[in-house]
Every structure is written in C-alpha cells, then in structure tokens.
Amino acid sequence: MVIINGENLTIEDVARIAVKGEAVGLSPGSIERINRSREYVEGIIKKGEIVYGVTTGFGKFCNVIISSEDTRKLQINLIRSHSVGVGEYFPEEIVRAMMLLRINALAKGYSGIRLSTIETLIDMLNKGVTPLVPCQGSLGASGDLVPLAHIALVMMGEGEAVFNSKILPGKIALELAGIKPVVLEAKEGLALINGTQAMSAVGSLALAGAQNLSKVADISGVLSFEALNGIIDAFDEKVQAIRPHPGQNSCARNFMILLEGSRLITRQGQLKVQDAYALRCMPQVHGAIKDAIKHIRKVLEIEINSATDNPLIFSNEEKVISGGNFHGEPVAINMDYLSIAVSELANISERRIERLVNPYLNEGLPPFLIENGGLNSGLMISQYTAAAIVSENKTLSAPASVDSIPSSANQEDHVSMGTIAARKAMKVVENTVNVLAIELLCAAQAMDFRIQKTGLDKALGKGTLAAYEAVREKVPTIVADRPLSDDVRILAGLIKSGELVRRVEKVVGTLE
Template sequence: MVINGENLTIEDVLKVAVEGEKVELSAEAIEKIERSREYVENVVEKGEVIYGVTTGFGKFCNVVISPEDTRKLQINLIRSHAVGVGDYLPEEVVRAMMLLRVNALAKGYSGVRLSTIMTLIEMLNKGVTPLVPCQGSLGASGDLVPLAHMVLVMIGEGEAVYEGKVMTGGEALARAGIRPVILEAKEGLALINGTQAMSAIGSLAIAGAVNLSKVADICGALSFEALNGVIDALDERVQLVRPHPGQVSCARNMRKLLEGSEFVTRQGQLKVQDAYALRCIPQVHGAIKDAIRHVKRVLEIEINSATDNPLIFSEEERVISGGNFHGEPVAISMDYLSIAVSELANISERRVERLVNPHLNEGLPAFLTEKGGLNSGLMISQYTAAALVSENKTLSFPASVDSIPSSANQEDHVSMGTIAARKALKIVENTTNVLAIELLCAAQALDFRMEKNRSLKLGKGTDVVYKAVRDIVPKIVEDRVLSIDVKKLTNIIKNGELVRKIEEAIGDLE
C-alpha cells in the first residue's frame, strides 16, 4: 500500500492493521518530507525560537533550549511522557496507530527526517509492535501518552511484541534487523503530538459498526419471520415519504432478505400491526446507519490530516503553532457512534425478549424449549443481552463533555477523545454479542415454526442466514452451555463471514 498522507480509508487501515499488508511511501510524500526537514534544520541552525524545537513543552514553552540540548530535549520528552497505565491496547490497534502516524507525517508538515519515518514503516512491515497501555491520554495535546510508548520502541526502549513474544524494544528491533532512531530536533514532539491513538481505536470501532449495521438487518429479518411480522411496514412507499437515506436502505435490505418468505404476514392477516421492535426496524436501524456514515466521514478526514504542533509550511518559510492535535472532532464522533451502536443492541434485545416471552412470541413455546421447567431453554440468554445493553448505556455517557485542565492550565480544555473511542469499541464488542444472541433465539424460534408447517419457505436471504447459524450451532433440544454457541455466532459476525454469505446469495446490503 502506497502512503501519501492524502487518501487513506478505513478499509485501508484494516488491511494493514489486521491483515498485515505492507506499506511504502509515495515519491511525492518523500519529497515533501525532505523539504520540510531541510527547513527545520535551517531554523535550528539560525537559533530561531520555535515551540518544541528550541523551547520546552506545555507550560515550559517559554523556556529556550540551547542547540546542544535539542537532541536531549526530544529523548526526555518521550521518556517523561510514557506514563501509560492499564491493559495494553490490542496489537491491531497499535498497528493502526503506527500506520496513521506514518500517514500524518507523510503530508510533509511535521519536519521529521525521512529515516525516522522509514523506521516506523519498517517496524510495521516486519511486525514489531510496541506494547502501549490503553489509559493516560486526554486527547489534547493529542495522544501524548500512548504515542510516547510507541516511540519508546523506536529508540530501542520500552517493550514490544515480536514473533508472538514480549521483549524489550531494543531486543525486538535487533531481532528484526532495525536500527534504533536517535531523535533529532522536533522529532520527538512530531511523533507524539497527534490524534493517532484515538483515531486508530475509532477506525476499528467504525469498521465494526459498519458490519454490525448490516448484521442487525440480517438478525432483524430472521426475527421478523420467527414472529410472523407484518411486511407492509417495510413497503418502499412508507420509507419514501420520510426519505432518510438510512431508513430507505434498511427497508430495502429487509425486503431483499425476506423476499419469497411464507412466514411473514400481511396487514390484517394475523394482526393489524407489530410492536415497534419489528415495525420500526427501518426507522431505528436507518438512523443508526446515517450516524455511522457521518462518523466514518469524520474519521477519514482525521486520518488524512496533519495533527501535530507546530506545523511546518516550508514553501512559505513559516512555522505556525496551532491546535490540530485537539481531538474534539473524533471525541464527539466517537460519543455519537457509542449512542448509535448502543441503539442497535437496545432494539435487538427487545426482539430477543419477544422471541422468548410466551406472552409476546405469537404462540411459540416459553423460552423456546419443548420441556419448559425441566429445561430453561433460552431464558437466560435474554438476561445476558439485557446485561450487555445496560452496560452499553453506562458506556454511552459522553466523554467529550468532560475536560480537566493540564500543564498548569496552559492546556485548559481537552477532548477526552481516546476515552470516547475506547468506549465506542467496547460497545461494538457488546453489541456483537447481543446480535449473536438474537441469531441464536431467532433460529430456535424458526425451528418450531418449520416443524409445525414444513411446507412454508423462508425468505431468499433469511434461508441463507438460518443455514449459516445451523451449520455451526445445532437446535437446542436439551439445556446446554450456551456461551459456546454465542461465541461461535459472534465469530462469524466479527470476521464478516455472515455478511459475506448473505451478500453472495442476494447481492450487497447497504
């Protein structure tokens, strides 16, 4: 993958971070990087006062650093800022963070040497992944703490994972045949002053959310059949008189999935209308699709931006101190994503309740078991879904509305964007499990429907869904450990296999 700082997509991030695709810099990026670095070296030689290059950091911005101490300044910056705590970020998040830092530096506004960027690329391509604690970032001045832990490994310190083993950063570099970086003027600051940790976490969260927005339609369609849903509510005419793009897309998905189904009903056939958890699927899922599309647009702007400070405009011979490191755009978007994905889980859990509740499930056995009492069936699966939904609600409280001043009030408003991104990623994980539970319950409900009337056919898409579930999870006849079933279904959701199977059968979902 050729990196130029301009056109990285969320899909590209996944290819590198998860699938291990190699990266290289474009010729244009190399030229911009070298031009920017040349200007920084000229400024240092002239002894000009520039924040973070010939001065201290934060509240120390008025402390001038002598030319002979500029190298020491950068090393001290990395060591002093590596104060992360908590669990380590997953390897794919750190790889995404490294890629995004390379892409930001490739824009040529940071004044970093080409050799320094090439070290980061080499680490990425050879699989040297720094161990980065997940807590410690305020989201302005960017992700200082997590990025400092990344840079520690670049200079041969800290810890890293290489070939599946944890070792010191120096040992990992040596084994991979990579020379440690000796940081020069501005390089330490340019490497850690940016939004790449929150954007990396956010990129994986948004990728997961895009997948879940399709999976939710798939699960909803299977439950729709299991509960003899009234298909009139999905009519295109209903959507076009309130034409939110997501609503129109969701209803179209549902119609494709349910095409040819003999388990759905028409208005007045068995009932006049369904409860909201079925009837309002296009309206709810659709609003979430629109939210996800918006957040994806914000993230793709962010991952192609220069976010450090100061910025080097070498062609105009200007160095400008600004605030592009502030994570507010990502913070607000991640909070928005948290709310949106939580709603996918909320309405899914309500469908699960209707499936297992004998007062609501249109004549199905209580808790979808034949010998109720002796067997509890899927009773407790709804408990787990409810617990996850409740946890999502607490995680959905916005991080971006909080701010605590830092650096003696020089940095007096911060975004908490990395906290927002971490919460969003956790909500995506929780919601994946809720949707897996819905798949489990809907397939079990359809078993009873089909046993009662074997001549009826499932929809063109839902038939594929049902078979995909039954390929890995058999019908529940006697009580068994259901967490194993949920995990299997979660895996085919997360790895995209479920969506792929459906789209191969009925065309792309929106």
C-alpha cells in the first residue's frame, strides 16, 4: 500500500498505482489536516460569511449569494452541469491516475472537503470502480473541470463506471463494490473538480512512457549504429566533456557500455572518415531529450504534490484565499515540450531506419534487408510506415499552450489548454513506440546479414547482443516477404512493457 500525504508522490508511484493497481491510504497527518480544514469551512457556513464556491455561485456567478439551505444543492448542480465531456473515453489507467492525483491534492488539507468524501474516492480507486470519463472538454484553467466532474458524478451514484470489466451505471457499480454514494456538502463539489489532475495524470503516464523510450532509443540506436559499422570515436568521453550537457554525457556513456566488446564497430578512418548525423550525433540529440525529460519530470512532480483548488482554505491562519493554482500553464507548456522532445526520438530513429534499408547508405547490406530483392520487397515499406508516423508526430507537436479562448463570460479570460497538450504528448509517445519497434525490426534484420557476412557469431557488444536476442525471441528473421504488422505490434509490446530495457540492463547494469 502507498500512503498518501500530499507531499512526495513520484511519477513511478503514479504509474504503479494507476496501471498495476497498488492500493492507497491516507497518512495520519493528512487526516488531521483534512479534518481541521473541514471544521473551518463548517464554521464559515454557520457564520454566513461570503466565500466563493461555498456561499456563492461559480465563475461569472461569483457575485450571486447562495442561501445556507441551498449550499448542498449548489454542489450537486455543479457536478451535474459540469459533466459535459465528449469524445472517446480516457483509458482506465488514466482515470485511475486522475483519482489518485485528486486524492493526493486533497490530502494536503487546503480544500475543506470531508474526510468521508475522500475515503469514498479512495475506496473506488482501491476496489476498481473506474468512472467513464470523456477525453474532450477541459480548457485546463479553472482546473480540469469537465473530466473531474465525471469522476465526481459517479461518486454521487450517477454517471457510468467500469467495474469488473463491465460498463455499469455509477450507482450499480458502487453497490457491487460495497461503496455508499456521497451526498455532497458545501464546498465539496468544487473541491473535487477544481485542479489540474486530468492533464497531470495524462502527463505523468506519458512521461513514464517517455522515460522508458529514452532508454529504448539508446538501445535501438546503437544496434543500428553497430549494424552500420559506426565509428565509435564520436562517443569518446573527451568529446562530451567539452560540451558538458548532462544528457549528452549520459548517452555517450550508455552507448559505450552497450557496445562494449563489439567487433562490428569501426574507428575513424578505418572504413570511412565520418558517420552521418543520425549516427554520429546520437549523444547530442538523445541527450537533449533526456535533459528535457528530466526538466519535465521536475515540473510534474511539483504539480502532482500541489494544492490546486480554489478557494484555498488556510485553517491555521483562519483565511480563505481565492487564487489561481488551478491554472494549468506549467503543465501545458511542459506537455508541449514533451511532444517536441519525444517527436525527435522518432525523427532521428526514422533516419536510421532509412540508412539501414537504403542500399546506397547501408554499408554493403542487401537492399531493403532481404534476399532476392525485387521478388521480395523486404523492409522497404516499413520505412514508409515510420515516415508516416514521424510526419503525424510533427503535426501533434504544434503547441496547444499558445492558444486561449475566454470562457465564463470573460471571467476566465486566459486558459492553458493543458489537457489538450497532455493528450497530444501521450499520442506522440504511443506513436514513437511504433517507430522504435520498426527500428528494432530493421536493425535485427541488418545484424543477421552482418553476422552472416563476417562469420562473427559473437560480434555484437554485450548490450546490443542482449537487445538482439530479445528481438529474435519475439520475431524471426525475415527470409521472404510476410505481413509485418504483427512483428511491429509484438516489438511494440516488448518496448512498452519495459521488458527490452530490463533484459539489456540485466547484462550491462542500469542505463542513464
């Protein structure tokens, strides 16, 4: 069980809980803060004080005073009116990540919500009641109001949810899981939906995927490099030391470790003077992406451990402050950054694929990596697929965060579009998995010919050999044309599961 306290959730925690289903619970300190915050809110209600979202309407209705007898109805109406999402549903693991991140934000004790309401959300997460949440509708500025409202709707016993792999009415799903629906009290509806948890959930899982792809690209890249008799001098630590970007140096170290013992790599001037940029500049390109991922991780881990509600309840100081922590700009900009960074992994990978299959560039390997070329097309069209995906990634990398459309009668006059940015970043990550799978397919095929040509059955580096064997355990050598979609799908699974990286790191140690 992961104990939630609002302070130290990591990207790995989010992935483990959302994807693998690890249970969560609240820390004693969080319980104390939650109760203290709620007591203060109830005191405000008794005194009849005017506080946004507690005794007033929302957005442009912030100046409409709500009577004490209508505060409960106000919260219910809020959730119902804001449940207006459209489009495909988010995958279950993303919704689970949203639930987790909302629990973590509420655990900080600045939202004025009852402990029992948070415990309902925890029970839903732990027992596998996953609301159906449409992926479109958030502007990413008053928080992710629309997607989070669909979660709160199920908490109330409305909407729809997945339970035991079946789509059910929310009330039935809760009943089957032994969970009582929540009757929202003052401030609670707002506390459940005002925050950046949808964009942060998508962003956290996209980032977890990108971290894995950063290592996969190093592995697939050096396998291609080795199959193309790459010049190892470019990875010399002296070259990296005089341009000391951390990611660049990490990549060069990874490459040297992966290639240790290789008899296929060459030295400067041995067969050629220089390699093309897609090979020679891998430390610089992959390294810049590692640095980007590191920066994005720092921003996201601040965000997922922040209070993003409005208004915020400072019970110790007896203050309620309306601010802007719900605005998704920090996440939005960094999700656009992630799209750009991961797109570049695919971009340079496709250039290596082209070099592998092109007989004018592949250092003596057969055209399109197949015997009886002409009768067989081999891996010719795999490069087409990679190119199509790379082109799609470029369109997805156009920034969402530079756009803004005012809402709520211009009360909310600048918005982040952060959830759109996060969804695009996730799609770029998914696309890049397939490009790297195609590179692995081509690089392993090229290696088959290189081994055959040299007669060196132990020619590979220790890390590249582990990668090559992992590929060959999943897909056989292509000896004549066959449909390759299944091969790519299988290798994409090898990548996404983390198995490829685990297999290689078991041999060479942890890659940076």
